[in-house]
Amino acid sequence: MSTKEFIKEQVEKFSSSFTPGQFTELSRTENSLIILEVPLKDYTLTEIARIVESNNAHITALSVMPISGGEFLLISLKLDIDDVTVLLRSFERFNYNVVYYFMKEGEVTDKQKERLDELMYYLEM
Template structure:
């Protein structure tokens, strides 16, 4: 998924003659902490200005052109979603300007829009189940995981990995297209995978858990 597929062009830009007051008003209107700055006579990208930077000035009637732009992060139209996510997160940006090969401003990717795109990218809203496995990094094999899932007539919709800081294990988050993942979970456990969490709409694992909870509550009430 590339920037050109989810670029936003509705966000206003600033030019050198705009004042700090005007910039803060726009930020408030659009619920942003940053705005792009372009040249007066064209849309040549110059950088971004932040709310924090503007609020450091005692006189907000100052023109943007008189403020040194410390940041000028940007991406191209062909940049992948994951690179955009890394830049916005690393620089704590509310938006990231998109520019052409000639450094002409094309639009932005906002943090809000990025959340929607990432949800779509991860198939978060697709019907199915979510399973989290814990494995040793040396035992991690996408091929084995896919084989177990597909042997139960299910398929991987998305897969993300995250190393645990505490024990060095690898957490694998799987979204699969089976709404009842009980057979997949049993298969993972049979092959000695640790299933640390799962969510599914309905299924035998949930039903058994609910039955045991009911039995426990009944026992406690005797």
């Protein structure tokens, strides 16, 4: 399975309609999805969970898939918060590669991303 297929499958699982039986298995507050790409040698679930929980969020579902011959992992995190902006910044701060994210509210706009990139460039001078 390729990276794009994995992301597509996770997004479809997240956004598809459920039967009543499937719905009872899910958390009622599952609102966001983040997919990380992590080198296998750097993968530590406890660190990822610590980053999530330090931002007042909880992981409601987790999927892991090896890619690139097992050198990298795609980690899909379903979270119980609406706005993952702060969490995205935390992952960036700890050098995690966020390949995809979805949130119901407060999406980061391109303008905000540009301003953040400019700030980071200024701070690195």
